[in-house]
Amino acid sequence: MLSGEAEVQRDGEVVDIIGEGDHFGEIALLDNGPRTATVTAKTPLRCLVLSPRQFQDVLHQNAEIAVHMLHDVTRRLRAATTPPKD
Template identity: 45%
Template sequence: MPHEEALRNAQLFSQLSSKDLNRLGRAVVERNYKKGETIVKEGEQAVAFFIIVQGKVDVTQAAGSKKAQTLNALGPGQTFGEMALLDGGPRAATVKALEDTTCLVLSRWDFVAELQTSPHMAVAMLPVLSRRLREVEAKLAATH
């Protein structure tokens, strides 16, 4: 299954079994975005997680200022919107397609439904989430 391989390559899902990846693969939807198209907007309600299959995106954040700062450029195999899966809060950044881009999209509702039937999936993802949090904390400490 092509979606299963893309899911396996996403850091968040790297510790899941083939069976779990197959289940998530049935829940994702492939979406295409044109160059310049806004995929998610800072401040909007977050409802989905994205895995870039092909193309490139720009991640920017205004955070109250008038001019947005580029945080990152992401490409194939990289992800954004992880927090949407966990808390469904507002988007922390805007993501725009730098070129025609294809993403696999997993809604929070589908993700939560999978976790409710397979709680071991959540346990498998905890080390990855913890590592990501430590990376962010280290970056913050380095800037202060």
């Protein structure tokens, strides 16, 4: 996202608010599978949109971006699968 703010929903529940510098949709771009969440604009957004091929090209050409993306996907996976602490 270049600017703006959006909420991320999973099963109708807001699980995150994202903004400038954040990204979404990368899991579906990586595995060509269904979306894992719904992202809804809270304010006007400006986003960079990549095709699956463009996304893969960026990851192949820039290891720093690929590692950053891997860390973010891992963090989101942990958040989605770790039970809340009492």
